[in-house]
Amino acid sequence: MNLWYVFLMQIPGKDFTSTEFFEKWMEKNNLNYAAVASACGIPEDTVREWVSQKDIPKRFLRCLAALASPRKERIRFIEGNQEDGFRFGLSMDDYAKLARKALDAGCSVEELVANAVASLVRSGS
Known part of the structure; x- marks a missing residue:
């Protein structure tokens, strides 16, 4: 199972691909559309489309899982x-x-x- 699913499934009653949760997660982690786009190797417009379509494609969940993992190196x-x-x-x-x-x-x-x-x-x- 994808680590991103596990991370998000710990929050009861949340749809782990919902953009509402995604936006709150970005805010909590001090991320913006540009940072997520850069980390996933996609245009910023694509990240904005996720939010406007109210669904995050599952093929990007691995990238988002990596973003959710704590990073100790600078x-x-x-x-x-x-x-x-x-x-x-x-x-x-x-x-x-x-x-x-x-x-x-x-x-x-x-x-x-x-x-x-x-x-x-x-x-x-």
């Missing part, structure tokens, strides 16, 4: 090169924090990180 990996740029993995909690800061700054998470890296480069000169 940055799981950093890799990159001059051609492709940097790629790094963050815990969902950390990504959600960056997403909120980016929203407050009026930019994307990518722009926020790029500005922070640029600031580090400038301060090291």
Whole structure:
């Protein structure tokens, strides 16, 4: 049985694929549509469609189960090169924090990180 089902079945009287529960779960875990979309490797519009259709496709429950699992590591990996740029993995909690800061700054998470890296480069000169 999928871990996501087990997690959600612990709450009596709840439909574990309902968007009402999904939205409350996102709020409780400080996640937004962009963070969920990024973690599942899908467009943000797809996550918004889940909510508008009032049903979450079961094929995404494994991804959501991974989001529900506690993450202790902070940055799981950093890799990159001059051609492709940097790629790094963050815990969902950390990504959600960056997403909120980016929203407050009026930019994307990518722009926020790029500005922070640029600031580090400038301060090291």
